[in-house]
Amino acid sequence: MLEAARRLRGRTDLTFVVCGEGPNRATLEAAAADLGNIRFHDLQPRERLSDLLSLASVHLMPQLPGAADLVLPSKLTNMLASGRPVVATAAPGTGLALEVDGCGLVTPPGDSEAFARGIERLLDDRALAATCGKAARNRAEERWAKGPILERLDRTMRARLLAAGSA
Numbered sequence: 001m002l003e004a005a006r007r008l009r010g011r012t013d014l015t016f017v018v019c020g021e022g023p024n025r026a027t028l029e030a031a032a033a034d035l036g037n038i039r040f041h042d043l044q045p046r047e048r049l050s051d052l053l054s055l056a057s058v059h060l061m062p063q064l065p066g067a068a069d070l071v072l073p074s075k076l077t078n079m080l081a082s083g084r085p086v087v088a089t090a091a092p093g094t095g096l097a098l099e100v101d102g103c104g105l106v107t108p109p110g111d112s113e114a115f116a117r118g119i120e121r122l123l124d125d126r127a128l129a130a131t132c133g134k135a136a137r138n139r140a141e142e143r144w145a146k147g148p149i150l151e152r153l154d155r156t157m158r159a160r161l162l163a164a165g166s167a
Helices: 002-007 025-031 046-055 074-081 095-100 112-124 126-144 146-166
Strands: 016-019 038-041 059-061 086-089 104-107
Touching (some): 002 112, 059 074, 074 095, 074 126, 086 112
Parallel strands (some): 016 038
């Protein structure tokens, strides 16, 4: 992400916002000291999460190579729910790439140039960004909202109970 910020530092319509207090924050802040297009903020309280997510024009989901299939990042569900497009780094065919498909752009892990181009594409193509954002919101509602998850669980459990009863 820092390298993408460096590549895009000439754009006056873009600010990278990083929120959190993780163990790498000081290192990231030091590495970004020469960049005027990145801002660091503390972790925001839960009641401000919706406001924070709605600030973004594009959400960024950089992942280390090989990490895209270990676990789906919990941040992704909130990003999708915000109705904003996502640029993620993931290898084709991974769970993360499949989840972001249609909701944004997927670029190869470790390719900061492609990551920066993906960000620019969504910033410059408002129709694409709007289409991806709408798809993101729909995906969050269909796959990640509490109601649909509980309904799928209920259907699965009923089907297994019926199958077990007929065995």
